Amino acid sequence: MTILKTALCLTTALAIATPALAQFQERTFRVSNGINEDHPVATGMAAMQECLNEATGSAMTMQGFWGGALGGDLQATQAVRSGLQEAVVTSSSPLVGMIPALGVFDLPFLFRTPEEAYAVMDGEFGEMLNEKLDEVGLVNLGYWENGFRNMSNSQRPIETWEDFQGMKVRVMQNNIFLDTFSNFGANATPMSFGEVFSALETRAIDAQENPYVTIDTSKFYEVQSYISETRHAYTPFLFLFSKAIFNSYSPEEQQALRDCATVGRDVERAAIQELNLESLARMEAAGLQFNTLSVAAQEEMLEKSQVVYETHRAAIGEDVVDQVQAILADLRGQ
Numbered sequence: 001m002t003i004l005k006t007a008l009c010l011t012t013a014l015a016i017a018t019p020a021l022a023q024f025q026e027r028t029f030r031v032s033n034g035i036n037e038d039h040p041v042a043t044g045m046a047a048m049q050e051c052l053n054e055a056t057g058s059a060m061t062m063q064g065f066w067g068g069a070l071g072g073d074l075q076a077t078q079a080v081r082s083g084l085q086e087a088v089v090t091s092s093s094p095l096v097g098m099i100p101a102l103g104v105f106d107l108p109f110l111f112r113t114p115e116e117a118y119a120v121m122d123g124e125f126g127e128m129l130n131e132k133l134d135e136v137g138l139v140n141l142g143y144w145e146n147g148f149r150n151m152s153n154s155q156r157p158i159e160t161w162e163d164f165q166g167m168k169v170r171v172m173q174n175n176i177f178l179d180t181f182s183n184f185g186a187n188a189t190p191m192s193f194g195e196v197f198s199a200l201e202t203r204a205i206d207a208q209e210n211p212y213v214t215i216d217t218s219k220f221y222e223v224q225s226y227i228s229e230t231r232h233a234y235t236p237f238l239f240l241f242s243k244a245i246f247n248s249y250s251p252e253e254q255q256a257l258r259d260c261a262t263v264g265r266d267v268e269r270a271a272i273q274e275l276n277l278e279s280l281a282r283m284e285a286a287g288l289q290f291n292t293l294s295v296a297a298q299e300e301m302l303e304k305s306q307v308v309y310e311t312h313r314a315a316i317g318e319d320v321v322d323q324v325q326a327i328l329a330d331l332r333g334q
């Protein structure tokens with residue numbers, strides 16, 4: 001046997017003997033969700049897991065918890081911050097008290113299309129917000145889709161903003177959402193997601209707003225009569241990992257998490273786009289009355305909402321609002 005051949009054989013033997021992916025340790029981490037397991041976030045997480053299996057030799061395993069089993073968005077995020085729990089998929093909106101700049105996503109009618117939202121979130125602007133999340137102990141692995149929010153209620157179709165008069169609307173827990181609906185004349189009630197179904201069922205509230213897929217998978221439609229397409233806000237999900245735990249992982253493990261979260265994100269976004277109309281059809285088939293708004297009514301609603309921008313611009317950060325508006329103007333060719 002030549003020296004070269006011997007060397008080759010040795011290398012092969014070594015490669016078999018040493019685990020090829022020694023930089024990856026066996027790790028299991030919990031991912032808390034408020035939404036149910038039939039929501040496309042689960043589809044995204046399955047794709048992320050497949051990617052992690054490949055990248056880490058099946059060393060990293062995610063465990064999804066659903067329906068708020070590990071607490072609501074805010075509670076789970078606090079557990080992640082303090083390193084008691086590894087990860088959470090949360091809406092940005094309940095975290096505005098912690099990071100005021102995240103309130104930018106709650107500004108009414110900010111985005112017109114998912115593509116606009118993706119361009120903003122996946123670029124430098126999203127990075128800037130990630131740095132703010134990092135400062136409070138949260139590593140954002142990516143902006144997953146929650147989506148464009150629409151109304152459901154038990155009273156009447158929403159055809160113009162005036163139809164909100166006196167309606168008891170559940171809003172996510174921040175002042176921007178509260179003001180948006182108060183400004184339409186609604187009786188806006190901040191409430192965590194986990195309380196919404198029973199509040200609708202007992203008629204403690206009349207209305208809630210969420211993307212179709214959530215109204216469907218969280219079964220809100222079972223206790224509602226009307227669905228109105230308002231698209232009044234696009235809010236993202238953040239895939240947040242505990243910074244304390246993330247920092248204890250090897251650079252290779254950290255990279256695998258980041259890369260695979262992006263793979264999962266893309267699958268999840270596509271799944272939502274696909275499921276949106278299916279969800280709406282299912283709810284209509286279940287007897288809900290559906291309507292869209294006329295262009296004139298949409299424009300009125302948008303105009304009526306401008307005051308919310310003025311009221312909250314300073315709290316969100318002048319520079320933050322200016323920056324996002326500049327990016328959007330650019331995308332729209334204005």
Ligand code: TK8
Binds near residue numbers: 073
């Ligand atoms: C699920 C929530 C939900 C959000 C809400 O935990 O609270 O209405 O849209 O998706 O984050």
